[in-house]
Amino acid sequence: MFKTVGYSQLPSALQHMMERSHSTVAPVMPRRSFLKMTGAVGLAVGVFPHFAAAQATEAAVTGLKLTEQPSAFVEIAANGEVTITINRLEFGQGVQTALPMILAEELDADWSLVRSKLGTNDMAYVDPLFGMHLTGGSNTIKNSFTQYRELGARVRSMLLAAAASRWDVDVSTLRTEGGSVLSADGRKSGYGELAEAAMALPVPQTVTLKDPKDFRIIGKPTQRLDAQAKSSGRQSFGIDFKLPGQLTAVVVRPPVFGGKIASLDDNAARAVKGVKAVLRIPLDRGAEGVTVIADGYWQATQGREALKVEWGTSAVEKVDTEKQLAQFREIATRSGPRHFDADMAPLETAPLTLDAEFVFPYLAHAAMEPLNCTVQLSNDRAEIWMGSQSAGLDAGAAANVLGLKPEQVVVNVLTSGGGFGRRFSSSSDTAVEACQIAKAAKAVGIDAPVRMLWSREDDMKGGYYRPTNLHRARIGFDRQGNVLAWDHTIVGQSILTGTVFEQYQVKNGIDAATTEGMRNPYPLPMRLTVHHPVANVPVLWWRSVGSTHTAFVMETLLDDIARATDQDPVAYRMRMFGSEHTRHRDALQLAVDKSGYSSKTLPEGRAWGVAVHESFSSVVAYVVEASVVDGQPKLHRVTAGVHCNLAVNPRTVEAQVQGAAIMGLSSCLSGSEITLKDGVVQQSNFGEYTVARITDVPEFDINIVPSADAPTGMGEPGLPPLAPAFANAISRLTGKPVRQMPFNLA
Template identity: 85%
Template sequence: MLAAAATRWNVEASTLRTEAGAVLASDGRKLGYGELAEAAMALPVPQKIALKDPKDFRIIGQPTRRLDAQAKSSGQQSFGIDFKLPGQLTAVVARPPVFGAKIATLDDSAARAVEGVKAVLRVPLDRGAEGVAVVADGYWQASQGRDALKVEWDTSAVEKVDSERQLAHYREMATRPGPRQFDSDMVPLETAPLKLEAEFVFPYLAHAAMEPLNCTVRLADDRAEIWMGSQSAGPDAAAAAAALGLKPEQVVLNVQMSGGGFGRRFSSTSDTVVEACEIAKAARSAGLNAPIRTLWSREDDMRGGYYRPLHLHRARIGFDNQGKVLAWDHSIVGQSILTGTVFEQFMVKNGIDAATTEGMRAPYPLPMRLTVHHPKDNVPVLWWRSVGSTHTAYVMETLLDDIARVTDQDPVAYRMQLFGDQHIRHRDALQLAVDKSGYGKTQLSEGRAWGVAVHESFSSVVAYVVEASVADGQPKLHRVTAGVHCNLAVNPLTVEAQVQGAAIMGLSMCLAGSAITLKDGVVEQSNFSDYTVARITDVPEFDIHIVPSAEPPTGMGEPGLPPLAPAFANAIARLTGKPLRQLPFNLT
């Protein structure tokens, strides 16, 4: 831009400056970037550029409020579920109770008789299943039609996962040899002065976004237009084209505002859009030349997969009286998220899914042998906000607290010792949280305890110091102080919002009822009445601080989640003397 303006004005580029989207000359002349864009594009790319000094930033690093905050907080924001076209019809789907099952018999006469129902269609569903789509004037008519269906399902060819049997199988698998991520010498384990053994269980988790899944499709002979909330618009559009038998350039996908995604709207199979396209295609073949909105109910959404996988961890640790770990033998059992996806070729090595093991060992210099097993179970699984760190951070940070407690060491000092001089960002984040919380200096109210955890994910480090209590057998989180190291914070308000949202989602993992379980292949939970998420009465006071930095920014959408649960658990363990080995918490 400077060079283009200098050429136009026949002056030296060094005499010019930029400000607010324009190039300015010392004599007052001004050219906007838009006026210079074409000429600038024609110039060679400079080999060396002097970037603005961070001390001169006017916008970057300053708290900037979201443009959509008012609309969202006042109920005026439109989401994918709100989108409507003239003549649009709504489809709901009767899905099999067991993943992958097919239709045995179908009597749809009563459904077709419901006023407003336009069609009842047998359609293919995700993972080889079959379903029945009821298309009607609106959601109520379609759901009434679905309720009137008489369907018998053939579940004979699919596995019927049962949570109790599955956990027993995982426990047996954890004792077997298998592929290894790390393979340190375990001989010192047998002669270590102190030993610790632990088993951790983490259940399936639903994404439970406030807006259920939905997708609107309008078909023509040689094109399709789609409206949906998506976290992966490119792959979703490509999957839609394949399902419809169209070329990618014949499909337009309009990304709508999402009422939450957390990974569910980035399905490796693009199941939501593919299902909607199959329904729209079947409806058109049945003579319905209208846009079709496929809408999931809350129950459809919660029972229809995909889930954060169930994981079992087993650890055997040998250490000395100073807390030095001599050998750490660890096993993880859980379904692979990435096997069978486009990510498999570069993220599954030696049979180990990198998403399963991320967050293990690092940043601590521990002699660890890590064995991983990936059973294949008939439950659809997917990434869930912060992916593998949802369970690995919990395991690492609670076990480190256990070692500190056994060796009578302060948990903050113990971590700082382990960081040494190699992990400055971890040290700075934790120290900031400690300093701002008053940890070690402030006397807590009777019945409260501190809890500490720090974890890196998506190249950012978040440390929490929390205050918690136990009342009537129930854990309560009162205050969360965060130290965040995300390098340069482009917008501190966004960092704060992401940490708060991720921490509350992490808190949900701890609360009784936050688990998806299966009985004879059927998901037992269906709505927020039997699947817990944190409510406003559960939310603690937040105090979030950012470590100053001018280094290139790192991720902030997910790192606030992993350390919340272990920090909370560590506080409760200090109150009760009992480590918490499973999520959600079980204090009995």
């Protein structure tokens, strides 16, 4: 059986981060440890590998961290091409363009010659704030903005110094422009001519960054570097990766989470042409499975279908959706730990009251590219290729399974076709499962790289999910809409309990991922009680995490209060913001102004819907137009006001808001839920699990509030306010509140 990665096995930087809740710097790795790791896994120094040790020494001498060393991030070829390594996973959010834009800005590179590539589990590629490899929480641009600016400025400084030495002039007389160094007397050298000499120079410890008013790349709408490859079908994803002699493995998993093999007849499977092995392996959460290893995916799946497996599930809980909802409703009546604890006495005398119950189902991540991982083993080394949101954590878990040291495992991060949180689990289940298969294969004499590949059905039925959540609220307010008391209860599984984050993110029995988004930015007298029942369904963060349900509850209930007191929902929110929360105000006002809200007449049968929400330090406001067609909700137009501070690439921001909004729309549509019967997930593919089709997609108008402040996250904030804005429009049409997702207008 494999072990999950424990707290003591995490990078020390992550442990320190968790102890402080957050960190402002990543620690410097001791030179001995650095050389040991880079000796095992290699250091990306592009065309200058012989300078790696010198710059490692420089790091130890100057105090520069590995995340600040240009040699790990920048390659300049003789023809002037600049290749920038990305310290994250690219899975559709656009960081493979935005991060190069940031670095190229300070480098004064010729953007037409800029390229990008993904990194590994090398320590240089940890998040500079958190000290661990992490793509999540919409933190890439937020946390690496200054890092990549400084990297670019350092390389530029070294290029200037190299040119000054070559021409024997004072460096202050030189300038850079479009990938070249220029002298006052008219001499010019391209970066490619100077690169080798420049990279041999000491790395400057401090650099001066540009004034934002001088930006020529940052802030400009820019086509993504991967746009042509993706639109033409030439982009390679993890699922496409192939090594010479590579085999493919698929797994049959128990129908109930945690089930074990009672009996196995694999004779027919072994007889399938191309099948190399049929092996029992341990799976995530104590389950067992059977892997079929074959020449290709077709042969492997044919072998899997020929298996005869009987499962032992008597020892595990069999969750049933209907019974679980009844259980959650009973739990909601109990007292429990409280996140907020305002006085509820005014509820008894409030002129107006409102009672509401909300139900949110399990949701699948449903990324277009199913999970996959390729593993190649040698006697003292493992190399892994996968779309990983946390390459370091996955490498540690893989080492644990394989009996190797972490420095003996290399994780090559590959472009992924979506993920929405699924490619980062605390147990590193994808990497662990693939390594269990590779280890079992090697034990029976198979000496070949093995690609583990999930099918769409595996992905849909095999977990993890956004948790089911039940909300109950009782609100007392006056005829002016002033909330006097708000008594609220949430019942739902904890995401962080049982993970490496539990000790610092679960306080007083309350998971912070469940309550994020409640109350703020509104100054409400709220008592918030939280219950975390345990259920045999694996749960995980899902794009925008707790805000997927808390935003819906907050923004629809505020609309209910506004309607009950005959107030315009925009004016009511503006009043609730008070003199604070200017970013919320600006985002909402921009959406209102651009939509024509209250200044234009909507077609008959349509209504406005409004919502605004902050998540991951960014604010998104929506004003939508919706109708009800043949008893079904229909979204026609979405106008967004976005406040993410400085927008590095406005095109990326627009794309992220559209994509997040469409994902939020999907969760509103009938059939967008994961349900269980006797412990078995009932959905297995997109024919049974609804996602928005092109005919569902509305017209979009995305508008960004101008700002020069340091950028905040954009991968997730566009999702939470879409559903409540849509629901508020439907409620105005039907006169009935929408309390359930997906929407049920019956």
